[in-house]
Amino acid sequence: MPADPYFDLAGEEFGRRLMLTTATTGQEYCLRPEYTLPIVTDYISNGVGQPAAFAYFGPIFRQRQDGPAEFEQAGLELLAQPDGDVALDQVLTFARAALDLYAVSVPNIRLGGVGLFETLLVQLDMPDPWRPRIRHRFGHTEALERLLVRLAAAPNLERTPQPGYDALLTEITEQMVDAGISLSQGRTPDEIAARYLEQQALDAEHVPAATLALLRDYLAISGPALQALTRIEQLAHQHGLDLATPLRALRRHLNELGNSSEVSFDASFSPRLDYYTGVVFEVLGRGGQALVSGGQYDRLLERLGATAPIAASGCAIWVDRLEAECAP
Amino acid sequence: MSELTLAVPSKGRLEELTRDWFAQNGLTIFRPGGPRSYLGALDGHPEVTVRFFPAGEIARELIRGTIDLGVTGTDLIHETAETGPQSVDFAKPLGFGAADVVVAVPSSWIDVTHMHDLADVASDFRSRHGRWLRVATKYITITRQHFARAGIAEYRIVESLGATEAAPASGVADIIVDITSTGSTLTANALRILEDGVMLKSQANLIVSRTANWTPDRQAQRDRLLAKLNASIKL
Numbered sequence: 001m002p003a004d005p006y007f008d009l010a011g012e013e014f015g016r017r018l019m020l021t022t023a024t025t026g027q028e029y030c031l032r033p034e035y036t037l038p039i040v041t042d043y044i045s046n047g048v049g050q051p052a053a054f055a056y057f058g059p060i061f062r063q064r065q066d067g068p069a070e071f072e073q074a075g076l077e078l079l080a081q082p083d084g085d086v087a088l089d090q091v092l093t094f095a096r097a098a099l100d101l102y103a104v105s106v107p108n109i110r111l112g113g114v115g116l117f118e119t120l121l122v123q124l125d126m127p128d129p130w131r132p133r134i135r136h137r138f139g140h141t142e143a144l145e146r147l148l149v150r151l152a153a154a155p156n157l158e159r160t161p162q163p164g165y166d167a168l169l170t171e172i173t174e175q176m177v178d179a180g181i182s183l184s185q186g187r188t189p190d191e192i193a194a195r196y197l198e199q200q201a202l203d204a205e206h207v208p209a210a211t212l213a214l215l216r217d218y219l220a221i222s223g224p225a226l227q228a229l230t231r232i233e234q235l236a237h238q239h240g241l242d243l244a245t246p247l248r249a250l251r252r253h254l255n256e257l258g259n260s261s262e263v264s265f266d267a268s269f270s271p272r273l274d275y276y277t278g279v280v281f282e283v284l285g286r287g288g289q290a291l292v293s294g295g296q297y298d299r300l301l302e303r304l305g306a307t308a309p310i311a312a313s314g315c316a317i318w319v320d321r322l323e324a325e326c327a328p
Numbered sequence: 329m330s331e332l333t334l335a336v337p338s339k340g341r342l343e344e345l346t347r348d349w350f351a352q353n354g355l356t357i358f359r360p361g362g363p364r365s366y367l368g369a370l371d372g373h374p375e376v377t378v379r380f381f382p383a384g385e386i387a388r389e390l391i392r393g394t395i396d397l398g399v400t401g402t403d404l405i406h407e408t409a410e411t412g413p414q415s416v417d418f419a420k421p422l423g424f425g426a427a428d429v430v431v432a433v434p435s436s437w438i439d440v441t442h443m444h445d446l447a448d449v450a451s452d453f454r455s456r457h458g459r460w461l462r463v464a465t466k467y468i469t470i471t472r473q474h475f476a477r478a479g480i481a482e483y484r485i486v487e488s489l490g491a492t493e494a495a496p497a498s499g500v501a502d503i504i505v506d507i508t509s510t511g512s513t514l515t516a517n518a519l520r521i522l523e524d525g526v527m528l529k530s531q532a533n534l535i536v537s538r539t540a541n542w543t544p545d546r547q548a549q550r551d552r553l554l555a556k557l558n559a560s561i562k563l
Binding site for chain 2: 007008011012013015016132133136137140142143144146147150168171172175176178179180181182185186187189191192193195196199272273
């Protein structure tokens, strides 16, 4: 299948795992690296709107450090379901059934709250432009840590007076013209000047130390799910935050999962792809590798061409790892 | 008889400097067939076969283990394969061919001075311009590794095999990752290196393959040769 949609959706980091080949036309193709993209693309091209459920099982191809490049993956895609939470429960039930099938009796299930973090972030006391910058780094522990360190140090930086918007615009435009760079095809002088000034303003508009401390406290929460959620409730209560809706959703899924002692919640856990929403999860094997991974990704269909957000949830099962897990 | 293969750059300044360096260490490299030939010898070391290869091929063959020792740039080892650095030992930096692999943006991007600025710009580039931020480079592996470490996910690489510095002006890409020794080509093209934009400091190295078939005899030959060159490897 064409490789371009995968690069477009998941970027170079995923792209380097693809098995690529070039057609005689010069077009780049890849061996199918997963099933969600072709399923969802096909669903969209057939006209969205109707609830749909897909299950798959078959070979996929990825370059990996260990194991063959061809291996089997199974999974579920629930699209445009009337109730996204019911759909996720079904996904979790499906994942559990798959684990039972392979007699993985003590699974290590890890939940993450993308929706919870987004709800928290909106309510924190900070200048608005910092919110997307923090959100963007959610799930990348090192990058987020570097930003928090930078934000904490910001009040002590020396500042020089800045030229005004018009002067900047003139200067940037001149530089771009001199360098022969198009004023319209990439970043525009207006965009650069605006971000420059925003950056200066931001450096001057500090994120309160109390907010940074709260963020750190929140991100450090990790452990048995019930305890972790209780801790988050305490934190919310203490700081006057309303996290009731996403917390209720998490508790509900926890109930659905049954034995909650096997389930942990990690406040900093999130896939690095921005189309994930709501609740995400993975089931880890004895060696820490993912046996099942999935969650809600309501922004995916929009990214692939749908005109409005459409509820989507699902999971992928690493069949070869499950087989290895249940081997004596 | 067991033999060692030493690969050195086949042409240009790198070839001269490599042969000079070996000569300074008391070992003369012969190239009996002249610049067109690809086979040579090392004076006083009949067990060593010298091969003249392009620098990129030396990196590839060292990683694969089809040659035992070679002289090539650090950058090429890192670029040729993700597992490149694990597959070889850097026995000795040779003090020439120094160059940095850097991230450079148009000088007019006055708001972008660090990698974290680039992360911010990349994250909403798509919603502003309907496409991903484009990075022109021939260093695909190095770019992917370093951008991932910097938390930059939303970009596309445009492979560029020559005149990468012209990519922003020609509209092929927005920014570049390229190799530079003095930075003058970048400045001439109105590009600026980010303050934390040096991804890799490279120079010519004497490199030993780890994946080659090292029998005890060949190990002994290798270690004698390395000792003569004041080079050593960690085993």
